[in-house]
Amino acid sequence: MDQTIYLVRHAHANYQADERTRELSERGMKERQLLDDYFEGISITAIVSSPYRRAVQTVETVAEKKGLPITYDERFRERLIRKGYIENFTEVVKQMWAEPSFSFPDGESNKVGTSRIVDGFFAHAQTGSTLISTHGNILTLLLYSFDRAYNYRHWLNMPMPALYRLDKAEGAWTISPQMLHHSQTVYPAKPCGNENR
Template structure:
C-alpha cells in the first residue's frame, strides 16, 4: 500500500501574495498537532506545494523524520482568477457548480483537478509502497479526492478544517480507502 496524507495548510495571514503568504500565530501553533498526529506514521517522504503556508504546515513533520521537503508545483492551490474578486463566495460557488467554468485568468475545477491528479499519479508511481505527507490546499485537495469519489464536493470543502488531514490508501493507482486523521 501507498499512503498519501493530504494535509490542508493551517490558518494563514491573508496577503495578496499567494506564494509567500505565511501561517498565522494560530497556524504555527496548529502545526504541533499535525506533528503529533503523524509522528507515529513511519513517514518516508514529505512533499509540499511551493506556497509558504503549505510548506510551513508540514515542515515539522519533515524535521521529525529528518527528511527534506520535496516541492511539487502542481500541488499549489487552484487559481481562481488573475484579478481581485469582489465576491469570493459567489465566485467559488460558480466554479464548483460548473466544473468547466473559470473566471478570467483562473482555472476551472476540471483543469485544476487534471493538474492535481496527474501529480498524484506521478507521486504514486515514483514512491510506490511509501507513506507520504503532502502539504497542500483545500480546493486542490478536495478536487483530487473528488476525482476518486464524488462525495468529496463543494459542501465537503466548505466543512474542511484548517488544518485538516486525509489519508488516501492506494494499491498501485487504485484508491482503496480514504480516512480522516482527526485533529484535536
C-alpha cells in the same frame, strides 16, 4: 505494492495578495503541532509540498523530526480562480463547482485544476508512505475525483489543517479523513474510484 498517501490542507494563514509568500498566522503556527503529534511514531518515506509558503510551513516541523527533505511540486499549488481580490469568494467557488469547465480569463477551471492535481498525486503515489501538503480548494478537487461526497459543501466545512489518508491495497484506493480537531466531523473510510491509476 500497498501504498499510503497523507494529504494535508495547510494550517491557518494570514491573508495577503501574494499567494506564494502568504505565511501561517500565529494560530496556524500553533495548529501545525497537531500534525507533529499525529505523525509521531508513523513512518513517512517522503514529504512533498506546494511551493507556497503556508503549505511548506505546515509540514516543516514534521520534516525536521523525520529527517526528510521537502520536495516542492507546482502541481500542488492552490487553484488560481482569478488574479486579485475576489468579492463573494464562496459564491464564485460555488459557481465554478456548478460549471466545471468555467474559468475566468486569468484563472483555472475546476476541470483544469483537477487534471493538474490528479497528475501530481499519481506521480507521487508509487511506493512507500508520502505526506503531501497542499491547499483546501485544489485538495477538494482531488478528493472529489475519487469520491463525489467531497464536494463544494465539504470544502466549505474543511478545517485548517485537515488531514486525509489514502491507502491502496489490491488495486483499490480507500480514503479516510483523520481527526486533528476535537470538533471535526470524521466520515468512515470507504473504497473510492481511480483504482487503476
